[in-house]
Amino acid sequence: MDALECIKTRMSIRKFKPDPVPKDVLREIITIAKWSPSYKNSQPWESLILSGAKKEALTKMLLELLKKDAKPSPDVPAPQSWPTAEAARIDRLLKRRAEAVGSDLYDLEALKEAKKANFGFYGAPHAIYLFQDATLTPWSLFDLGLFAQTIMLAAHAKGLGTVPQAFNTDYAREVKKFLSIPETKRLIISISIGYADMESPENAFRSERAETDDIVKWIE
Numbered sequence: 326m327d328a329l330e331c332i333k334t335r336m337s338i339r340k341f342k343p344d345p346v347p348k349d350v351l352r353e354i355i356t357i358a359k360w361s362p363s364y365k366n367s368q369p370w371e372s373l374i375l376s377g378a379k380k381e382a383l384t385k386m387l388l389e390l391l392k393k394d395a396k397p398s399p400d401v402p403a404p405q406s407w408p409t410a411e412a413a414r415i416d417r418l419l420k421r422r423a424e425a426v427g428s429d430l431y432d433l434e435a436l437k438e439a440k441k442a443n444f445g446f447y448g449a450p451h452a453i454y455l456f457q458d459a460t461l462t463p464w465s466l467f468d469l470g471l472f473a474q475t476i477m478l479a480a481h482a483k484g485l486g487t488v489p490q491a492f493n494t495d496y497a498r499e500v501k502k503f504l505s506i507p508e509t510k511r512l513i514i515s516i517s518i519g520y521a522d523m524e525s526p527e528n529a530f531r532s533e534r535a536e537t538d539d540i541v542k543w544i545e
């Protein structure tokens with residue numbers, strides 16, 4: 326697969342096969358992703374790859390927190406409002422997903438079910454948690470985003486599926502404690518990774534993008 330094809334065909338996978346990915350493949354993906362650019366080559370990213378019984382135990386813990394309506398403690402707070410253009414795109418995504426997979430995230434019960442599916446890592450055998458020192462500035466968050474995208478592209482090039490999940494960092498304080506990530510770190514995102522179940526209806530959904538002319542201005 327060439328780079329352009331890889332970028333265009335990557336998509337978020339929301340149903341995985343349980344088969345584990347060989348450790349050397351996961352390691353190679355991180356080894357490739359570390360070539361992402363970063364501010365002054367600071368490489369402000371750290372990762373932890375979670376599998377097996379410990380991953381199952383984390384799912385159990387997250388589900389229990391959700392069940393008792395525990396107060397989320399994300400290190401990167403969820404936005405409370407959006408500018409008009411972005412809000413319209415989110416609205417369109419949620420409506421299209423509700424139609425396609427019957428999960429209306431504006432409905433609180435459906436949102437809870439969606440969180441449960443997230444906390445189960447959509448059935449993926451592995452989750453990559455990304456974090457960085459909490460004193461780093463927004464530039465380093467930008468860099469970590471580049472690292473995350475490179476992980477997802479490298480995985481896709483190797484025939485694997487991924488999905489980035491902010492939901493799985495909602496209970497950052499508890500997750501960090503559970504995974505022995507120091508409190509001095511900022512938990513940013515988890516990326517579920519594994520073999521995509523492309524027969525599943527969840528993976529039949531493809532998100533859209535704004536028109537190119539809406540996101541570029543030419544000045545000559």
Ligand SMILES: Cc1cc2nc3c(=O)[nH]c(=O)nc-3n(C[C@H](O)[C@H](O)[C@H](O)COP(=O)(O)O)c2cc1C
Pocket residue numbers: 335336337338339418443488489490491492493514531532
């Ligand atoms: C920072 C970030 C957080 C996200 N969090 C979640 C999440 O918690 N659960 C989920 O199912 N998808 C999550 N996504 C996936 C987005 O919904 C998805 O990238 C977007 O709809 C575009 O679709 P695509 O990835 O298939 O191209 C997240 C994506 C990003 C970049």
